[in-house]
Amino acid sequence: MTSFKALRVHQTPKGPTACVESVRLEDLTPGEVLVRVAYSGLNYKDALAVTGRGAILRAYPRVAGIDLSGVVEHSSDVTFKPGDRVLATGAGLGEWLDGGFAEYARVPAEALVPLPPGLSLLEAMALGTAGFTAALALRRMLENHQHPGQGAIAVTGATGGVGGIALALLKRAGFTAAAITGKPQAAAFLRALGADEVIERARLDLGRKPLETAVWGGALDNLGGEVLSYLTRTVKPWGNIACIGLAHSPALSGTVMPLILRGVSLLGIHSVQVPRAWRLAVWGQLAGPWRPAAIEQRIVRAVIGLESVPDAAQTLIAGQATGRFVVRLRGAEC
Numbered sequence: 080m081t082s083f084k085a086l087r088v089h090q091t092p093k094g095p096t097a098c099v100e101s102v103r104l105e106d107l108t109p110g111e112v113l114v115r116v117a118y119s120g121l122n123y124k125d126a127l128a129v130t131g132r133g134a135i136l137r138a139y140p141r142v143a144g145i146d147l148s149g150v151v152e153h154s155s156d157v158t159f160k161p162g163d164r165v166l167a168t169g170a171g172l173g174e175w176l177d178g179g180f181a182e183y184a185r186v187p188a189e190a191l192v193p194l195p196p197g198l199s200l201l202e203a204m205a206l207g208t209a210g211f212t213a214a215l216a217l218r219r220m221l222e223n224h225q226h227p228g229q230g231a232i233a234v235t236g237a238t239g240g241v242g243g244i245a246l247a248l249l250k251r252a253g254f255t256a257a258a259i260t261g262k263p264q265a266a267a268f269l270r271a272l273g274a275d276e277v278i279e280r281a282r283l284d285l286g287r288k289p290l291e292t293a294v295w296g297g298a299l300d301n302l303g304g305e306v307l308s309y310l311t312r313t314v315k316p317w318g319n320i321a322c323i324g325l326a327h328s329p330a331l332s333g334t335v336m337p338l339i340l341r342g343v344s345l346l347g348i349h350s351v352q353v354p355r356a357w358r359l360a361v362w363g364q365l366a367g368p369w370r371p372a373a374i375e376q377r378i379v380r381a382v383i384g385l386e387s388v389p390d391a392a393q394t395l396i397a398g399q400a401t402g403r404f405v406v407r408l409r410g411a412e413c
């Protein structure tokens with residue numbers, strides 16, 4: 080192939096601007112494995128990069144897209160051979176490396192995971208970084224002794240990619256889950272994913288005391304700010320709060336009281352630079368015991384082309400999406 084389609088973000092006098100254009104392999108950042116991309120997924124971070132609302136890309140021009148699935152065309156690393164089905168999430172793609180919003184990607188072998196049996200290339204990207212992050216959070220909570228008997232897990236930003244998949248995984252792992260959402264009209268969607276209870280965020284009594292009545296067994300938080308602060312005050316003794324996102328605010332405020340008087344743990348979740356053994360184990364869980372039911376029907380909001388990515392990114396930034404946008408590339412025809 081001489082050239083192929085990619086969505087690249089350029090730095091312009093008006094700020095970062097995304098456009099679909101023709102690029103050549105030599106234009107891409109290096110990587111041992113050439114992947115014909117089948118699907119990518121649109122994450123909040125991609126939306127920030129594509130709209131220029133966040134400083135995600137470390138250099139310009141850069142192909143955006145932190146996730147991809149596809150088929151190996153060529154590899155100079157013996158771990159992979161032509162025809163292998165693979166996926167990658169994070170690992171610098173769509174940040175300091177050219178990413179998945181392109182028909183071809185050059186990917187460091189270290190970043191690639193063989194597509195686990197039980198997942199299609201589309202399903203892998205319906206989960207993508209969102210699913211991987213939710214599963215990593217659940218794994219860390221379990222490692223820190225979270226168990227269903229402690230009570231329901233509160234999930235914030237529940238209609239988002241991470242939140243929605245977290246509801247599904249919690250169900251599969253035997254927990255009850257409460258979806259805290261800004262979209263009460265999405266209650267049926269949230270219940271179908273796995274929520275046992277749906278709570279409108281605006282109706283939550285956030286309280287102010289360092290310790291409020293403890294009601295949650297634990298929490299997965301995608302919002303930060305005042306909601307995260309509320310969770311620290313209301314999680315029961317020895318519960319865990321997986322701190323994932325900042326869709327509302329990057330602020331973290333509160334006191335040490337929940338930590339020292341209830342043994343509550345705040346677990347940092349970081350999905351980009353993850354030890355390879357953890358990556359493989361988490362994807363094994365996602366494709367196996369924690370595999371959400373009906374991934375395509377329940378998690379995918381729409382399968383879109385590269386040209387639709389900027390509009391979809393605006394929807395995500397406005398907090399209006401329910402479910403995941405999956406981006407279809409030419410490799411999907413393989």
Ligand SMILES: NC(=O)c1ccc[n+]([C@@H]2O[C@H](COP(=O)([O-])OP(=O)(O)OC[C@H]3O[C@@H](n4cnc5c(N)ncnc54)[C@H](OP(=O)(O)O)[C@@H]3O)[C@@H](O)[C@H]2O)c1
Nearest residue numbers: 123236237238239240241260261324325326327349350398
């Ligand atoms: N730590 C990591 O490695 C990692 C990995 C992936 C994602 N993240 C972060 O986790 C968060 C969620 O990611 P995502 O991909 O699930 O995003 P998403 O699909 O855009 O979902 C975010 C959800 O948060 C809520 N929300 C959005 N804007 C809000 C606002 N201004 N105030 C309050 N609530 C708002 C909405 O849910 P409701 O309407 O249901 O409340 C929205 O659906 C983001 O901050 C993202 O950057 C972190």
